[in-house]
Amino acid sequence: MEGAPRYGGVVSLQSIEDEAGRRVWPDESRATRADLAHNVIDFVRLLRENGLQASPAEVHDVVRALRVIDLGDRHEFYLTLRSILLWSPDQRPLFDELFERFWGGWADEETVIREERSPTMSSAQSERVESQSSDASYSAMEALMEKDFSDFRPDEMGAVARVCVAIAKRVATRRSRRYRMTNRGTKVDPRRTIRRNVKYGGTVIELAKLERKIRKPRIVVICDVSRSMEQYSVFLLEFMYSMQNVIGRIESFVFSTGLHRVTGYFKHTDIETALEDIAKEIPDWSGGTRIGESLRTFNDQYARRIVDQRTVVIILSDGLDTGQTDLLEEEMARLHGRAVRLIWLNPLLGKDHYQPVARGMAAALPHVDVFAAAHNLASLQQLANSLTTPRGPRAAPRSLAG
Amino acid sequence: MIEGVRRVQELMERENYVTDRAIATTVFLAMEIRKPVLIEGPAGVGKTEVAKVLSDALATRLIRLQCYEGLDVNTALYEWNFPKQMLRMRIEESGGLSTDEKERLIFSESFLFKRPLLQAITEPEQAPVLLIDEIDRADEEFEAFLLEVLSDFQVTIPELGTIQAAHRPYVALTSNRTRELSDALKRRCLYLWIDYPSFEKEAAIIRNKVPGVNAALAQQVAAFMQTARHLKLSKVPGVAETLDWAVSLMALHQDHLEPEVVSETLGCIFKDRDDIVRYAGPRVEAIVSAITELEPDALATSQERILARAEA
Numbered sequence: 001m002e003g004a005p006r007y008g009g010v011v012s013l014q015s016i017e018d019e020a021g022r023r024v025w026p027d028e029s030r031a032t033r034a035d036l037a038h039n040v041i042d043f044v045r046l047l048r049e050n051g052l053q054a055s056p057a058e059v060h061d062v063v064r065a066l067r068v069i070d071l072g073d074r075h076e077f078y079l080t081l082r083s084i085l086l087w088s089p090d091q092r093p094l095f096d097e098l099f100e101r102f103w104g105g106w107a108d109e110e111t112v113i114r115e116e117r118s119p120t121m122s123s124a125q126s127e128r129v130e131s132q133s134s135d136a137s138y139s140a141m142e143a144l145m146e147k148d149f150s151d152f153r154p155d156e157m158g159a160v161a162r163v164c165v166a167i168a169k170r171v172a173t174r175r176s177r178r179y180r181m182t183n184r185g186t187k188v189d190p191r192r193t194i195r196r197n198v199k200y201g202g203t204v205i206e207l208a209k210l211e212r213k214i215r216k217p218r219i220v221v222i223c224d225v226s227r228s229m230e231q232y233s234v235f236l237l238e239f240m241y242s243m244q245n246v247i248g249r250i251e252s253f254v255f256s257t258g259l260h261r262v263t264g265y266f267k268h269t270d271i272e273t274a275l276e277d278i279a280k281e282i283p284d285w286s287g288g289t290r291i292g293e294s295l296r297t298f299n300d301q302y303a304r305r306i307v308d309q310r311t312v313v314i315i316l317s318d319g320l321d322t323g324q325t326d327l328l329e330e331e332m333a334r335l336h337g338r339a340v341r342l343i344w345l346n347p348l349l350g351k352d353h354y355q356p357v358a359r360g361m362a363a364a365l366p367h368v369d370v371f372a373a374a375h376n377l378a379s380l381q382q383l384a385n386s387l388t389t390p391r392g393p394r395a396a397p398r399s400l401a402g
Numbered sequence: 403m404i405e406g407v408r409r410v411q412e413l414m415e416r417e418n419y420v421t422d423r424a425i426a427t428t429v430f431l432a433m434e435i436r437k438p439v440l441i442e443g444p445a446g447v448g449k450t451e452v453a454k455v456l457s458d459a460l461a462t463r464l465i466r467l468q469c470y471e472g473l474d475v476n477t478a479l480y481e482w483n484f485p486k487q488m489l490r491m492r493i494e495e496s497g498g499l500s501t502d503e504k505e506r507l508i509f510s511e512s513f514l515f516k517r518p519l520l521q522a523i524t525e526p527e528q529a530p531v532l533l534i535d536e537i538d539r540a541d542e543e544f545e546a547f548l549l550e551v552l553s554d555f556q557v558t559i560p561e562l563g564t565i566q567a568a569h570r571p572y573v574a575l576t577s578n579r580t581r582e583l584s585d586a587l588k589r590r591c592l593y594l595w596i597d598y599p600s601f602e603k604e605a606a607i608i609r610n611k612v613p614g615v616n617a618a619l620a621q622q623v624a625a626f627m628q629t630a631r632h633l634k635l636s637k638v639p640g641v642a643e644t645l646d647w648a649v650s651l652m653a654l655h656q657d658h659l660e661p662e663v664v665s666e667t668l669g670c671i672f673k674d675r676d677d678i679v680r681y682a683g684p685r686v687e688a689i690v691s692a693i694t695e696l697e698p699d700a701l702a703t704s705q706e707r708i709l710a711r712a713e714a
Contacts, residue, residue, distance in 0.1 A: 079427040087588040089595040
């Protein structure tokens with residue numbers, strides 16, 4: 001940083017705008033601390049507009065930090081802002097870009113390296129841009145909706161929701177390792193016992209107890225919306241929608257040739273709006289099926305953060321895969337190692353003559369804890385029952401892949 | 403103040419911690435504006451080490467709270483010493499104390515086991531460094547509780563009242579990102595992401611931490627590790643593995659990488675059976691010969707070439 005202008009202990013620094021509207025550093029100090037703070041506020045606003053979580057509350061910290069750092073050292077200034085305003089490595093490329101845009105002329109030391117390793121949002125974005133150029137088939141979605149809603153009478157949809165709620169509640173009753181106070185539990189709570197028995201002079205007469213809390217698991221649902229699943233996918237999305245509204249902590253994804261996160265769409269009040277929005281956003285709806293690739297995207301980009309040892313992963317698919325089978329098997333193994341339970345719901349399983357011999361399905365099966373049908377209400381009811389029986393030991397040794 | 407960040411960097415280097423500007427800046431800010439630091443990154447890149455070095459540099463005590471699933475307030479904050487309370491009640495049986503007085507007696511500070519968080523808050527001499535390790539393994543309830551402690555550095559014990567921190571501790575939290583932490587907690591902290599080290603940094607770490615290692619071996623080991631992290635592994639080795647391996651090679655009197663020796667010692671760096679089966683033998687040996695054929699100066703810039711040999 002030799003030769004960089006130094007402003008000594010005087011915090012007086014202002015960025016001014018050049019012809020292109022970008023802020024640049026002045027050659028000498030011209031403004032007061034208030035101006036710098038003002039610029040920081042603007043910068044935080046820019047971050048927020050672009051989806052980063054920094055808030056005005058952090059401005060105060062930044063201003064405090066700027067008092068103690070070497071303002072003549074641009075890299076130090078950058079690192080300071082980054083360490084206060086950026087909370088995730090995934091958003092680092094975006095942050096760097098915005099920093100560059102706002103503060104100007106900033107490609108510095110190590111800001112550019114490691115792109116390759118860190119999961120960037122730009123890959124997801126470029127994928128989206130690419131897929132938008134392919135044929136967006138909104139009409140296919142409309143046709144799909146008609147078909148399925150005609151299959152189910154309106155009163156049956158209500159039943160679907162009710163069964164889904166029941167399933168969600170069954171799934172939601174896992175015992176936690178935490179305890180809560182009670183008088184009928186199995187474990188003695190020494191602290192409350194002592195207090196309660198002071199009046200007996202230290203002779204324990206009444207016991208206070210603890211019991212395990214019930215803890216809600218996380219649920220991740222990954223639904224196949226490819227062409228072969230057309231007649232089921234709306235129905236299954238309804239299922240996902242109900243689950244999300246009952247359990248709350250549920251992440252939803254759909255895939256066809258690529259994977260899309262749809263959790264946000266299900267926060268709408270009604271399912272129809274959600275479905276419309278999803279269909280608009282996802283151009284490869286009713287396209288081919290690449291389960292392996294989609295799961296790889298899931299494992300690489302999401303699994304680390306949202307799947308852990310209390311997460312139940314539910315895959316809704318017929319397993320008719322057009323991608324590579326060994327990739328599917330590998331990714332299933334990774335996912336299985338990470339989740340507490342992996343459930344595969346297959347609508348074809350309801351058909352009497354069905355055998356899971358489709359290449360994809362056969363490859364995935366060894367890594368599935370529960371393999372069940374999902375073609376009608378009875379099958380979902382059965383699923384609810386199977387979820388209440390305790391899980392046996394795992395067949396395969398578990399490796400924490402990923 | 404101008405030399406602040408550089409001073410921190412020097413202090414850390416004096417403690418044998420190979421650092422960079424990003425780490426030094428965040429640590430400096432943590433000391434100056436007294437915000438907790440949240441350190442995230444893959445396993446084995448020296449996240450915990452930052453807190454240790456900080457406490458050494460400040461010549462203050464390091465108090466560590468290791469998080470795990472089911473960690474609750476009792477284990478983290480305080481517990482009553484029940485046997486002692488029981489005995490005391492027996493002793494007081496014939497004494498003239500009323501029930502209220504007895505209760506006040508046995509729920510006083512001398513019947514308290516202080517757990518890490520309370521220790522950190524009540525440390526009498528000077529502000530300690532509080533390391534909350536692997537916070538992602540604790541559950542959300544605990545995170546919420548921690549947030550409360552970190553915002554006002556006071557705790558309330560129902561039987562005793564509120565205890566305010568004598569000296570506000572320096573706080574470092576580490577996370578392996580097995581789950582996403584709450585925004586509220588992140589907002590409370592400075593954020594530091596530590597990635598796997600670069601080739602130069604890793605070679606410097608080896609030279610610093612492995613006594614008697616020669617520069618050539620350090621570079622070759624670093625080059626191998628850089629390549630290894632690009633392989634398809636179920637468990638990517640961290641710096642801890644690098645150091646274990648370098649020490650083992652030293653014990654075997656190696657002054658450069660030998661293909662067979664690397665295959666035999668692969669267990670030091672690959673901690674998954676499938677990884678070892680997949681790479682031991684020809685594939686690892688291809689990497690080693692690619693590395694040993696290169697001039698030492700070329701190692702830093704030849705990652706892709708080395709990797710291509712491994713894939714071939």
